[in-house]
Amino acid sequence: MNNLLFCSCSSSIVVLLTGDALYALRRGVSDPENVLQSWDPTLVDPCTWFHVTCDADNRVTRLDLGNAKLTGKLVPELGKLERLQYLELYMNNLMGPVPAELGQLKSLVSLDLYHNNLTGFVPPSLSNLSNLKFLRLNGNRLTGRIPRELTKLGSLKIFDVSNNDLCGTIPTSGSFSKFTDESFMNNSRLEGPELMGFVRYDVGGCK
Amino acid sequence: MGGQKNLHLTILFSCIIVLVQSLNEEGTILLEFKNSLNDPYLNLQNWNSLDSNPCNWTGILCSSNYKVISVHLSGLNLSGSLSSSICRLPFLMKMNVSQNFISGPIPDNFNCFRNLEILDLCTNRFHCEFPNQICNITTLRKLYLCENYLFGEILDEIGNLVSLEELVIYSNNLTGEIPSSVGKLKRLKIIRAGRNYLSGPLPVEISECESLSVLGLAENWLEGPFPIQLQKLKSLTSLILWNNQFSGEIPPEIGNFTSLELLALNGNKFTGAIPKEIGKLAQLKRLYIYTNQLNGTIPVELADCLNAVEIDLSENRLTGFIPKNLGRISNLVLLYLFENHLQGNIPNELGQLKELRKLDLSINNLTGSIPLEFQNLRFLKDFQLFNNHLNGIIPPFLGFNSNLSIVDISKNNLVGSIPPNICRFQKLTFLSLGSNKLSGNIPHGLKTCKSLEQLMLGDNLLTGSLSVEYTKLQNLSALELYQNRFSGLIPSEVGNFRNIERLLLSHNHFTGHIPSEIGKLVKLAAFNVSSNRLFGSIPQELGNCVNLERLDLSGNFFTGSIPDKIGMLVKLELLMISDNRFTGLIPGSLGGLIRLTELQMGGNVFSGAIPFELGQLGALQISLNISHNNLTGLIPSSLGNLQMLESLFLNDNQLSGEIPNSIGGLRSLMECNLSNNNLVGVVPNTPAFQKMDASNFVGNNGLCVLGSNHCRLLPSPSLSPNPSWFKKGSRKKNSQHCFNLYRNDLADFHRVSLLDYEKTEA
Numbered sequence: 001m002n003n004l005l006f007c008s009c010s011s012s013i014v015v016l017l018t019g020d021a022l023y024a025l026r027r028g029v030s031d032p033e034n035v036l037q038s039w040d041p042t043l044v045d046p047c048t049w050f051h052v053t054c055d056a057d058n059r060v061t062r063l064d065l066g067n068a069k070l071t072g073k074l075v076p077e078l079g080k081l082e083r084l085q086y087l088e089l090y091m092n093n094l095m096g097p098v099p100a101e102l103g104q105l106k107s108l109v110s111l112d113l114y115h116n117n118l119t120g121f122v123p124p125s126l127s128n129l130s131n132l133k134f135l136r137l138n139g140n141r142l143t144g145r146i147p148r149e150l151t152k153l154g155s156l157k158i159f160d161v162s163n164n165d166l167c168g169t170i171p172t173s174g175s176f177s178k179f180t181d182e183s184f185m186n187n188s189r190l191e192g193p194e195l196m197g198f199v200r201y202d203v204g205g206c207k
Numbered sequence: 208m209g210g211q212k213n214l215h216l217t218i219l220f221s222c223i224i225v226l227v228q229s230l231n232e233e234g235t236i237l238l239e240f241k242n243s244l245n246d247p248y249l250n251l252q253n254w255n256s257l258d259s260n261p262c263n264w265t266g267i268l269c270s271s272n273y274k275v276i277s278v279h280l281s282g283l284n285l286s287g288s289l290s291s292s293i294c295r296l297p298f299l300m301k302m303n304v305s306q307n308f309i310s311g312p313i314p315d316n317f318n319c320f321r322n323l324e325i326l327d328l329c330t331n332r333f334h335c336e337f338p339n340q341i342c343n344i345t346t347l348r349k350l351y352l353c354e355n356y357l358f359g360e361i362l363d364e365i366g367n368l369v370s371l372e373e374l375v376i377y378s379n380n381l382t383g384e385i386p387s388s389v390g391k392l393k394r395l396k397i398i399r400a401g402r403n404y405l406s407g408p409l410p411v412e413i414s415e416c417e418s419l420s421v422l423g424l425a426e427n428w429l430e431g432p433f434p435i436q437l438q439k440l441k442s443l444t445s446l447i448l449w450n451n452q453f454s455g456e457i458p459p460e461i462g463n464f465t466s467l468e469l470l471a472l473n474g475n476k477f478t479g480a481i482p483k484e485i486g487k488l489a490q491l492k493r494l495y496i497y498t499n500q501l502n503g504t505i506p507v508e509l510a511d512c513l514n515a516v517e518i519d520l521s522e523n524r525l526t527g528f529i530p531k532n533l534g535r536i537s538n539l540v541l542l543y544l545f546e547n548h549l550q551g552n553i554p555n556e557l558g559q560l561k562e563l564r565k566l567d568l569s570i571n572n573l574t575g576s577i578p579l580e581f582q583n584l585r586f587l588k589d590f591q592l593f594n595n596h597l598n599g600i601i602p603p604f605l606g607f608n609s610n611l612s613i614v615d616i617s618k619n620n621l622v623g624s625i626p627p628n629i630c631r632f633q634k635l636t637f638l639s640l641g642s643n644k645l646s647g648n649i650p651h652g653l654k655t656c657k658s659l660e661q662l663m664l665g666d667n668l669l670t671g672s673l674s675v676e677y678t679k680l681q682n683l684s685a686l687e688l689y690q691n692r693f694s695g696l697i698p699s700e701v702g703n704f705r706n707i708e709r710l711l712l713s714h715n716h717f718t719g720h721i722p723s724e725i726g727k728l729v730k731l732a733a734f735n736v737s738s739n740r741l742f743g744s745i746p747q748e749l750g751n752c753v754n755l756e757r758l759d760l761s762g763n764f765f766t767g768s769i770p771d772k773i774g775m776l777v778k779l780e781l782l783m784i785s786d787n788r789f790t791g792l793i794p795g796s797l798g799g800l801i802r803l804t805e806l807q808m809g810g811n812v813f814s815g816a817i818p819f820e821l822g823q824l825g826a827l828q829i830s831l832n833i834s835h836n837n838l839t840g841l842i843p844s845s846l847g848n849l850q851m852l853e854s855l856f857l858n859d860n861q862l863s864g865e866i867p868n869s870i871g872g873l874r875s876l877m878e879c880n881l882s883n884n885n886l887v888g889v890v891p892n893t894p895a896f897q898k899m900d901a902s903n904f905v906g907n908n909g910l911c912v913l914g915s916n917h918c919r920l921l922p923s924p925s926l927s928p929n930p931s932w933f934k935k936g937s938r939k940k941n942s943q944h945c946f947n948l949y950r951n952d953l954a955d956f957h958r959v960s961l962l963d964y965e966k967t968e969a
Contacts, residue, residue, distance in 0.1 A: 038708065038732070048685065048709065050732055050756055051780070064780055064804055066826055088804075088828070110828070112851070134851075134875055157895075158874050178894060 018060050019046040021077040029072035029094070035065065059083035066112065067091040074118075079104035090136065091115040098137070103128045114160065115139040122161065124149045131155060138162040145169075145206055146184075148194075151176050159183050167206035169194035233275045234261040236295050243290040244309065250283040274298040281327070282306040289333070294319040303327040305351065313338040320344050327351040329375070337381055339364045349373040353399070357381060361405075366391035377423065378402040385424075390415035401425040401447070408432070414439040423447040425471065430454065433477070438463040449495065450474035457496070462487035471495040473519070479503065481520070486511035497543065498522040505544075510535050517541040521567065525549060529568070534559040545569040545591070553592070555580050565589040569615070577602055577616070584609055593639065594618040601626055601640075606652075610634045617641040617663065625649060625664075630656035639663040641687065646670070654679075661685040665711065668692060673717070678703035685709040689735065692716060697736070702727035713737040713759065720744075721760075726751035737783065738762040747772045759783040761807060766790065774799040785832065786810040793833065798823040805829040809836070809856060816840030817862070822848040832856040834880065842886075844869045854878040858903075861885055866910075871896060882906045889913060 023041045031037075038050040047054035053062035060081050070092040078087070079101025085108060094116040102111065103125025110133060111126070118140040126135065127149035135153075138160040146166055150156070151174030159176070160183050167189035170176070184190055189206065230238075234256070241254055254264045262269035268277035275296050281303050288311035293302065299320060305327045312335035313328070323344055329351045336359035341350065348370050357379040365374075366388025372395060381403040389395070390412030398416075401423050408431025413419070420442045430452040437443060438460050446467060453475040462484030464470075470488070473495045480503025481496065491512045497519045504527030505520065512518075515536050525547040533542070534556030540563060549571040557566070558580020566581075569591045576599025577592065587609040593616055600623035601616060610632035617639040624647035629635060635656055641663045648671035653662070659680050665687040672695030673688070684706050694716040702724030704710070710731060717739040725734075726748025732755060742764040749758075750772025758779060765787040773782075774796025782803060789811040797806075798820025804827060813836040821831070822845025831852055838860040846855070847869020855873070858880040866881065871891025873879075879896065880903045887909025890896055904910055 067802065086828070133877075157877075 018081055021075075021080040022046050022049070022052065022060070022063070024075045024077035028075040029070045031068075031070055033069045035068040035070070053086075055083065057083075061107075062086040062088070064088045065092070070094060073097075074099050074102075074113075076101040078102060081105060083107050085109045085131075086112075088112045089116070093117055095119065097121070098123055098126075098142070100125045102126065105129060106131070108132055110134040112136045113140065118142060120144070122147055122150075122166070126150060127152055129153065134158045136160045138164065140164050142166060146171060146190075162186050166190050230256050230258060231260050231273075233296055234258065234264075236292055237261050237264070237267070237275070237278075239292040240290045243288050244285045245287040246283070246285055248284050250285070251280075268301075270298065277301040277303075279303045280307070285309055289313060289317065289328075291315075291317040291319070294323075297321050299323055301325040301327075304331065305329040307331050310334060313341070315340055317341065318343045320346070322346055324370075325349045325351075328355065330354040333357060337361050337376075342367045345369060347371055348394075349375075351375040352379065354378040359383070361386055361400075363388040365389060368392065369394070371395050372418075373397040373399075375399045376403070381405060383407075385410055385413070387412040389413060392416055394418050396442075397421045397423075399423040401427065403427050405429055409434040409436075411436045413437065416440065417442075419443055421445040421447070424451065425449045427451050433457055433461075433472075435460050440464075440466075442466055444490075445469040445471075447471045448475065452476060454478065456480075457482055457485075457501075459484045461485055464488060465490070467491055469493045472499065473497045475499055477501060481506055481509070481525075483508040485509055488512055489514065491515055493517045495519045496523070501525060504528070505530055505549075507532060509533065512536065513538075515539055519543040521545040521547065523547050527551075529554055529557070529573075531556040533557065536560065538562055540586075541565040543567045544571070547571055549573060551575070553578055553597075557581075558583060560584065561586075563587055567591040569593045569595070571595050573597060576600070577621075581605065582608060587611060588634075589613045591615040592619070597621060599623075601645075603627075605629055606631050606635070613637045615639040617643065619643050621645060623647075625653070625669075627652045629653070630659065633658050636660045636682075640667065642666040644668055649677075656680065657682065659683055663687040664691065665689040666691075670694070673697060673701075673712075675700045681705060683707055684730075685711075687711045688715065690714040694718065696720075697722060697741075699724045701725060704728060705730070707731055708754075709733045711735045712739065715739055717741060721746055721749070723748040725749055728752055730754055732778075733757040735759040736763065741765060744768070745770055745773070749773065750775045752776065753778065755779055757781040760787065761785045763787050768792065769794050769797075771796045773797065776800065777802065779803055780826075781805050783807040784811070788812055790814065792816075793818055793821075793838075795820040797821065800824060802826050807832045809834040811836050813838060817843055817846075817857075819843040819845045822846050824849060825851075827852050828875075830854040830856065833860070835859040838862055840864075842867055842870065842881075846870060847872050849873060851875050856880045857884065858882040858906075859884075863887070865889075866891060879903055881910070886910045 019041060023039060026036045026039045045058055046052050046060060047058050051064045052060055055061045061083055062085060066088045073096035074094060076099040084105050087108060090112040095118060097120030098118055100123040103123060108129045109131055114136040121144035122142055124147035132153050133155050135156060142164040145168035146161060148171050151171045153175055156175040159179050162184060163186040166187040169191050170184055170193050172193045238254060238256060241251055251265055260273050261267045261275060262273055266278060266280045267275055270276050276298050277300060286308040289309055291314040294317060300322050302323060308331065310332035313333055318340045324346055326347060333355040335357060337357055339362050342364035345367060347368050349372060353375050360383030361381060363386045365386060371392050374395060377399045384407035385405060387410040395416045396418050397420060405427040406429065414436035419440050425447050432455040433453060435458055443464060444466050449471045456479030457477055459482045461482055467488050468490050470491060477499040481501055483506040485506060486508030492514055494515060501523040505525055507530040510530060510532040513536055516538050517540060521543040528551035529549055531554035539560045545567045552575030553568060553573055555578040558578050563584050564586045565588060573595040577597055579602045582602045582604040585608050588611065590611060597619040601621055603626050605626040606629035611629060612634050621643040625640060625645060627650035630652050636658050637660060645667040646669065654676040657680060660682050661684060669691040671693060673693065675698045678700040683704055685708060689711045696719035697717055699722035701722060707728055708730050713735045718741060720743035721741060723746035725746060731752045734755060737759045744767025745765060747770035750770060753776060755776045756778050761783045768791030769789060771794045774794060777799060779800045780802050785807040792815040793813050795818035803824050806827060809832040817838055822843060825848060827849050828851040834856040841864040842857065842862055844867035847867060852873055853875050855876060862884040865888030866886060871893045876895050879899060882903060883906035886907040890904050890910060890912045892913045901912060904912055
């Protein structure tokens with residue numbers, strides 16, 4: 001009974017804040033292949049953990065967990081990985097929403113969550129990822145609109161939300177002018193390109 | 208006459224039966240209580256209706272006149288639900304059903320108790336609102352509801368429990384604020400309500416709980432300022448508020464909490480400096496204020512807390528020096544100051560802390576040398592000073608007197624050699640001295656340190672060799688010797704490192720072959736010998752290391768061909784073998800490395816064609832580099848499958864033919880260096896390629912870039928891509944004009960899967 005309330009909870013080896021964030025991910029997912037076995041919070045920093053790549057300053061720059069048979073949810077703590085450039089979680093069985101906190105990953109270049117079971121909306125906060133080049137959310141069960149804010153992502157090269165359940169209109173300004181229908185296909189309730197300067201009242205109740 | 212006799216006999220017989228058979232009222236109540244429980248292990252088997260009273264039943268305690276006063280059914284694997292019938296036991300004083308699996312609600316009428324003093328329902332699966340009905344049991348002294356699924360708020364009625372001494376409700380889902388009526392509970396000594404969702408500030412009225420000794424509210428959502436009102440509580444020994452949202456400064460009134468033995472404020476948002484009045488807490492044994500936003504310096508008055516056993520101020524923004532008179536706190540066992548902005552030297556006086564077991568001053572700006580006095584600390588177990596600016600030598604007798612377990616002094620400016628006795632008591636599991644300027648050899652004492660699990664010495668000036676003796680370290684999971692001046696061979700006994708997962712030897716002067724015994728290392732996940740002087744061929748036994756995720760052999764003098772078996776390393780994410788003298792074909796089996804994100808094979812003497820199987824490496828993202836080789840033949844169209852690839856380097860080979868259209872379809876490609884080959888035709892005119900510098904394509908006699916004047920092309924309806932929105936029959940127009948020119952499909956030459964790109968053009 002005592003331990004719960006006044007343990008000396010500082011563990012004997014330092015865990016940097018990024019290690020905490022990653023370990024929160026480990027607790028949030030189920031890992032039948034033991035891909036995250038090396039993710040031991042009592043190690044000094046996460047740079048020795050497998051599937052984690054750090055730069056010369058020991059900041060986490062890549063997380064490579066594509067096709068790892070993970071289930072469970074993405075945790076909001078992932079947003080704390082300030083130097084993260086590549087978040088590769090594609091081809092797993094992750095469910096639940098895309099945490100809005102991912103919009104805090106200011107160094108992010110590539111966000112690959114494609115081919116999972118994610119639900120909920122595409123968070124407009126992703127429009128804060130000013131370095132983002134690759135945003136692949138295809139093959140999930142995302143709903144709601146494509147946030148217009150995403151058009152301000154000036155570096156965005158690849159955008160793929162195909163094979164989801166999105167609705168509403170497709171932005172056409174900014175970086176979105178170069179995306180073709182491949183990026184949006186198989187969303188049965190997507191209505192086509194937005195018509196600029198034309199106020200449109202939605203019939204189908206797209207939130 | 209006979210009938211009357213029969214009647215008498217019947218009546219007599221009935222009376223005997225009645226006399227023998229009746230269980231008393233309390234037993235009947237208990238059986239009714241048992242009825243709603245499930246008892247799969249038959250722990251209550253002896254609750255027998257044939258007994259006259261329940262006083263011999265499991266878990267039942269009676270008074271001298273056979274009245275049930277205690278029901279104790281803890282840990283009997285009971286499930287089912289709680290019946291309120293039990294409250295009809297008029298003399299019941301203690302009821303304990305803790306550590307079972309009883310579920311459902313606490314019944315609404317579970318309060319007819321007349322004498323109940325102790326109620327323990329902890330560690331079950333009760334799921335209901337906070338049982339305000341229990342707040343009518345005014346005889347209650349101890350209420351234990353911990354570790355259940357209770358929700359809702361603690362309502363004002365809690366103030367009715369005027370006899371209450373202990374309120375233990377931690378680990379539930381309770382919400383709302385702590386009601387001010389707790390101030391009525393004058394006998395309350397212990398509140399343990401941690402791990403709930405309680406919010407709001409602490410009510411001022413808590414200061415009226417005159418008997419309060421332990422206030423445990425950790426892991427809630429409490430907020431507001433430090434509860435100054437508690438200074439009135441002269442019995443308060445433990446103030447436990449960690450992991451909440453308290454903010455503001457720790458006030459100087461903290462000095463009035465003179466009974467405090469435990470102060471746990473860690474994991475909040477406290478700001479400002481640590482007040483010097485903290486030194487008035489003469490009884491303080493444990494001080495935890497880590498993980499806040501405290502600034503200012505560590506007050507020298509902290510050394511007046513002479514009874515302190517553990518002090519943790521880590522993860523704040525403290526500045527200034529470590530006060531040297533902290534050395535006076537002679538019972539100190541734990542001192543954590545890591546991750547602050549502390550400067551100056553480590554005071555020698557800390558070497559007077561004879562009982563010190565755990566010292567962590569890492570991640571600060573400390574300078575000067577490590578006090579030699581630390582050598583004398585007999586109980587020192589965890590010793591961490593990493594990531595500072597310490598210089599000088601490591602105390603040479605470190606470990607001679609102490610059973611060290613964890614030592615990390617990495618990332619400093621330390622010189623000299625590794626202390627030879629650091630593992631004298633064979634307890635050392637983790638040794639990190641990396642990123643310093645240490646020199647000399649690894650001492651013999653480490654070669655025999657059987658407890659060692661991680662040995663990290665990378666980025667130093669160490670010399671010597673990886674002698675055979677090291678391979679006896681069977682517990683070693685990580686060996687990092689990279690960036691040093693080690694020389695000699697990698698011994699064949701390396702196969703004895705059965706538990707090794709990380710073997711990092713890059714940037715040294717190792718020479719000789721990679722022994723075939725490397726194949727025994729089945730747990731090996733990261734193997735890096737790059738930038739050494741290794742030669743010979745890659746043993747095919749390396750293909751047995753099936754857990755390999757990162758393999759780097761680059762920058763050596765390896766020869767021969769790549770064994771096919773490398774294709775069996777299906778967990779590989781990084782394969783770097785560039786800048787060697789590999790010959791022969793690139794094996795098609797590499798196509799099996801489906802998790803590969805980066806493939807570096809440039810700067811070798813590979814010949815033959817690029818195998819089409821490389822197109823199967825669907826996870827390739829960072830780079831595919833087979834530049835600077837002797838590759839011939841066509842670029843396989845299958846490379847167009849690498850939809851995540853960002854950099855493709857095929858330059859400086861002898862590749863011929865045209866660039867397949869599919870390459871133009873590589874949408875993630877930012878760099879595509881095809882220079883210095885024998886390619887002909889036209890560079891793909893997709894948006895990605897239009898952004899690439901012309902230098903990517905030079906040195907190819909027959910290759911032209913669209914827009915330059917020697918490039919022939921047929922006129923085409925549209926030059927810019929025209930997105931078509933679900934309109935059947937419209938074409939997606941990629942400006943592959945020259946596709947019309949050169950229709951002899953390159954796809955015929957290789958067995959490849961059709962891309963979406965090619966499908967829409969068909």
